[in-house]
Amino acid sequence: MGVGNRFKKQGPPQPLSEEHFARLKRKAGLPADPVAEPTERKKRRTSKPQEPKSNGKKPATNRANGAKPVKAEKAEKAAPAPKANGRSKKSKAPVALEDVSDEEMDDEFDIGDLEDAEISEGGAGLKDDFLESDNEDSVFDSDEEGGKGRAMFSEDEDESDAEEKLTAANIAGLTRKLDAQLAEEAAEAEAELAEAALQTNIDGDKPHILQDEDEDDELSAKASALLAPDLQLLRTRITENIRVLDDFAKLSEDGRSRAEYTAQLIKDICAYYGYSEYLAEKLFNLFTPREAFAFFEANESPRPVVIRTNTLRTHRRDLAQSLINRGVTLEPVGKWSKVGLQVFESNVPLGATPEYLAGHYILQAASSFLPCMALDPQENERVLDMAAAPGGKTTYMAAMMKNTGFIMANDPNKKRAKGLIGNIHRLGARNVIVSNYDAREFPKPMGGFDRVLLDAPCSGTGVIAKDPSVKTNKTERDFMQLPHVQKQLLLAAIDSVNHASKTGGYVVYSTCSVTIEENESVVQYALSRRPNVRLVDSGLAFGKEGFTSFMGKNFDPSVRLTRRYYPHTYNVDGFFVAKFQNNDTTEVVDRTPITDDDETTGDDFGGWDDDEDKEYMEKGRRNAMRRRGMDPNSNDKKAKIAKKAQSVETAQGAENAQSAETAQSKKSPKGKKGKKSAESTETAQSTETAQIAETTQIAETAQSKKSPKSKSPKSKKPSKK
Numbered sequence: 001m002g003v004g005n006r007f008k009k010q011g012p013p014q015p016l017s018e019e020h021f022a023r024l025k026r027k028a029g030l031p032a033d034p035v036a037e038p039t040e041r042k043k044r045r046t047s048k049p050q051e052p053k054s055n056g057k058k059p060a061t062n063r064a065n066g067a068k069p070v071k072a073e074k075a076e077k078a079a080p081a082p083k084a085n086g087r088s089k090k091s092k093a094p095v096a097l098e099d100v101s102d103e104e105m106d107d108e109f110d111i112g113d114l115e116d117a118e119i120s121e122g123g124a125g126l127k128d129d130f131l132e133s134d135n136e137d138s139v140f141d142s143d144e145e146g147g148k149g150r151a152m153f154s155e156d157e158d159e160s161d162a163e164e165k166l167t168a169a170n171i172a173g174l175t176r177k178l179d180a181q182l183a184e185e186a187a188e189a190e191a192e193l194a195e196a197a198l199q200t201n202i203d204g205d206k207p208h209i210l211q212d213e214d215e216d217d218e219l220s221a222k223a224s225a226l227l228a229p230d231l232q233l234l235r236t237r238i239t240e241n242i243r244v245l246d247d248f249a250k251l252s253e254d255g256r257s258r259a260e261y262t263a264q265l266i267k268d269i270c271a272y273y274g275y276s277e278y279l280a281e282k283l284f285n286l287f288t289p290r291e292a293f294a295f296f297e298a299n300e301s302p303r304p305v306v307i308r309t310n311t312l313r314t315h316r317r318d319l320a321q322s323l324i325n326r327g328v329t330l331e332p333v334g335k336w337s338k339v340g341l342q343v344f345e346s347n348v349p350l351g352a353t354p355e356y357l358a359g360h361y362i363l364q365a366a367s368s369f370l371p372c373m374a375l376d377p378q379e380n381e382r383v384l385d386m387a388a389a390p391g392g393k394t395t396y397m398a399a400m401m402k403n404t405g406f407i408m409a410n411d412p413n414k415k416r417a418k419g420l421i422g423n424i425h426r427l428g429a430r431n432v433i434v435s436n437y438d439a440r441e442f443p444k445p446m447g448g449f450d451r452v453l454l455d456a457p458c459s460g461t462g463v464i465a466k467d468p469s470v471k472t473n474k475t476e477r478d479f480m481q482l483p484h485v486q487k488q489l490l491l492a493a494i495d496s497v498n499h500a501s502k503t504g505g506y507v508v509y510s511t512c513s514v515t516i517e518e519n520e521s522v523v524q525y526a527l528s529r530r531p532n533v534r535l536v537d538s539g540l541a542f543g544k545e546g547f548t549s550f551m552g553k554n555f556d557p558s559v560r561l562t563r564r565y566y567p568h569t570y571n572v573d574g575f576f577v578a579k580f581q582n583n584d585t586t587e588v589v590d591r592t593p594i595t596d597d598d599e600t601t602g603d604d605f606g607g608w609d610d611d612e613d614k615e616y617m618e619k620g621r622r623n624a625m626r627r628r629g630m631d632p633n634s635n636d637k638k639a640k641i642a643k644k645a646q647s648v649e650t651a652q653g654a655e656n657a658q659s660a661e662t663a664q665s666k667k668s669p670k671g672k673k674g675k676k677s678a679e680s681t682e683t684a685q686s687t688e689t690a691q692i693a694e695t696t697q698i699a700e701t702a703q704s705k706k707s708p709k710s711k712s713p714k715s716k717k718p719s720k721k
């Protein structure tokens, strides 16, 4: 079936086999043809579920699983050549996207300019290096708990007879799907055979890819005459070129360099897939030539349609049952998510079902789940979603937090913010406040969050299948401007998190782009500018490691903790996720020695000015409070009340003290102090003092007698006794 994506799940990537459907049919009490089960599959089913393979390795194909349907396997043996089937795949959308409501399409699929850069997420089947389970797992979550025969919807649900009911209800749709799959595979096998036949003409020889100067090149001639290139010829040259680059020493022609072959390949990719040369080269450089080809191919076919169950309103099992009843063919997205459902076929518009209108689900690509899962917001926390519209992630986090705590969902684009508000209402998220700032202003409007999500505006190079305009409309300028904004936003995100949070202190940065400039470089910048944060494991079950070096540029080794997702490896949108923790628990202490003013002879800074210093300290205190999300004025009010109370006390104290003093001074005009005078003061207070001290004038006079120099108002201070 080549690099086909249609039936890959967004999780364990096994395609559905005939045997699988036969089993479902038997369960549903329908007649089923016996199907020879591949031996490897039998083995796998009895073996323990494997751990996810380490990321970074080239993921195994579905064939490696042994789960490939028999017919396709035969075809593959006959045609080992190029797997991809090019543009023919465009027609393979499992669900007609016209079914999706305009609003939802807007929400999830729009990629605009800098301000509008919509990073909608989509996703599909994950390859074998993620969660290995056999086909049964694609229907039943026989997962973590290890219970055999558990219902396919395992999330905190009762698991009674859900399996039977759902498989029976879904059987017709699944059978149709199988028929379509088989027909498709037959066609693909034929195409591959034809392609292989083409190749055998040159097999064994050194393929002639690069034209000599005096040679006529049909493709170049057509290109210069602005005629449509012969796509079949172009494709053959691409696959041959990749073959040469794979085994350059053996297959390259004499006197030709690798760079020449690569340049020709990029040129052909541009012509075949319609990319600007600038972008094609940028994307090509991320991979080996063969993998780059798979990436460009995958961008030609849509990712599977996925809906996310809104657990604030329903359970996944109940939602699935309702939609199946309406003629929707679906399956749980995979073991890695308890809320996703992959839709294969639908007789109804998914953006207009009663369940949709009641907020039981949202159309949300699988990759869009990942940043929320990485951030992992907890109940009762304070969370900031810095670039939130249209709210796919905000509402997911609200559900994860069970509508407790609070989420500040921010987006500066007012039009998009309306969509955000609409989704918040429809999905019943009650712990969300919407704001409208340029997020670079944070933490000024508010700070001190337990967790911050920055799903940054980006170029959208991961979602080309959704928005092919990216192929030509992104320029060098975009790849300078966008990273600049992304860096500013990430620093703002880090500064908005409360490092002392008892439960959190995390920031997740994500984009739906695969370029280094927008991902690893941004992360590296943040690490160098904010030494108080470090990268931590995202906790995501799958994904390739981030680059620690790229084209001569080295990044911090911890950047490998970031995760990359590609359409050709996991059948999800291209995506990037990085998780930071602000682990700065130590106060910043300025250890510069402070010397006495008098001793600093050359006091270039003019010594201390207590009043001025006070002003700065007050400013600092207010800023610190703001950063923690507290109202600096609240303390002012308290302070004022306390000050007032204190001054009242002080005044009273002063009055008493002065009266006492006055009395004393009358008794002992020389102002001698001592035990005796203290006693006499007490006595005096009760009698004469009360009358004498009634006028400040008298008190002052008395005091001036005692200390003639202190005639200033300060002399009203209580005298130290």
Ligand SMILES: C[S@@+](CC[C@H](N)C(=O)[O-])C[C@H]1O[C@@H](n2cnc3c(N)ncnc32)[C@H](O)[C@@H]1O
Binding pocket: 114, 115, 116, 117, 118, 119, 120, 368, 386, 387, 388, 389, 390, 391, 392, 393, 394, 410, 411, 412, 413, 416, 437, 438, 439, 440, 455, 456, 457, 458, 485, 489
């Ligand atoms: C990838 S989209 C966000 C998608 C959203 N997180 C979701 O899951 O539905 C990026 C968002 O960034 C917003 N944006 C652009 N510039 C921004 C800025 N300076 N501050 C905050 N948000 C910005 C855009 O309006 C856009 O809605």
